[in-house]
Amino acid sequence: xxxxxxxxxxxxxxxxxxxxxxxxxxxxxxxxxxxxxxxxxxxxxxxxxxxxxxxxxxxxxxxxxxxxxxxxxxxxxxxxxxxxxxxxxxxxxxxxxxxxxxxxxxxxxxxxxxxxxxxxxxxxxxxxxxxxxxxxxxxxxxxxxxxxxxxxxxxxxxxxxxxxxxxxxxxxxxxxxxxxxxxxxxxxxxxxxxxxxxx
Numbered sequence: 716x717x718x719x720x721x722x723x724x725x726x727x728x729x730x731x732x733x734x735x736x737x738x739x740x741x742x743x744x745x746x747x748x749x750x751x752x753x754x755x756x757x758x759x760x761x762x763x764x765x766x767x768x769x770x771x772x773x774x775x776x777x778x779x780x781x782x783x784x785x786x787x788x789x790x791x792x793x794x795x796x797x798x799x800x801x802x803x804x805x806x807x808x809x810x811x812x813x814x815x816x817x818x819x820x821x822x823x824x825x826x827x828x829x830x831x832x833x834x835x836x837x838x839x840x841x842x843x844x845x846x847x848x849x850x851x852x853x854x855x856x857x858x859x860x861x862x863x864x865x866x867x868x869x870x871x872x873x874x875x876x877x878x879x880x881x882x883x884x885x886x887x888x889x890x891x892x893x894x895x896x897x898x899x900x901x902x903x904x905x906x907x908x909x910x911x912x913x914x
Contacts, residue, residue, distance in 0.1 A: 717864040720824050724863075725783035732790050736764040740819065743891075743905055744770055747815060747848040750886070750907065751776070755814035759838065761821025762799060762805075765791030771817070772797075779813075804833045809840040816841060818849040820903075827857060827866050831880050838882035838910050845853050845910045847883065853890060853902035883908035 719855040724731060744767065753901070755776050758759050759768045762780040768791065781800040782788050804822060825833060837847060845872050854867035868876070870888070877883055886907040893901040 717826075717859075718794070720831065720863040721783050727785045728784060728786035728790055729853070730907075732764040732794075736766050736794070738766065740767060740770070743819070743850070744905060745850065746887075747846065748774065748776070749815060750846045750909075753817050756812065758813045758816045759811075759823075760804065760816050760837070763787055763819075763821070764792050765795040765799065767817055767819055768797070768799075769795045805836070807830065807833070807836040807840055811840075811842050812851070813841050814845055815819045816845070816847045817897065818847060820850050822849060822868055823851040823868075824864050825866060827850040827865065829878070830866060831876065834876070834880040835882055841910045843910065843912070846886065847908040847910075848906070849908065850903050853904045870904075876909075882911055884911055 722795060728854070756877065757771050757776050757780055759771070759776045759780040762768050762782050768778045772795065778797070779800070780791060780795065781802045782791060783803045785801050788799045788801045799803040804825060822830060822833060851868040852865060853869055855869060855872060856865060856867040858864065873885070873888065876887055886909050887905060888906045891903050891905060893903060
């Protein structure tokens, strides 16, 4: 991930948490959780404020949480009551550990080539039948925007990414408006990916 993106989150952590911690993600969380076994182990991959980690824990799931911003790790640890690991997406090095990986508005900060590498690492970290929820801004843009790096996806770009990596099956996708107040004109691509068998 670009160091400038990490710097942005370290310098704007308080404002970011204020703007996102109360966002209602219940619809997306439900579609993810209905595919998980009871008491599943989830990786909150780029947990930000810790909002979703706290929700999953309240529903009886086990959660590992990590983020690339040291400041967000500190704030998320305070919010959730668990230790949030500081680490970068490309450092994921687990095997057959997680039932689900939650990557909400997080891996979209990776350039497409790094995203391909991280997709493979995510698949390796998942158990058989494991699933991923991920969200990306909807479109074809790739580059810096508002002080951060973004890779946007639409149906065609997602299809190409899935074909190039060969580690996931697309279970479903859906388009939504931004849940943050005053941002409903921004569209997001949400997806559930399932680990391919024998990967």
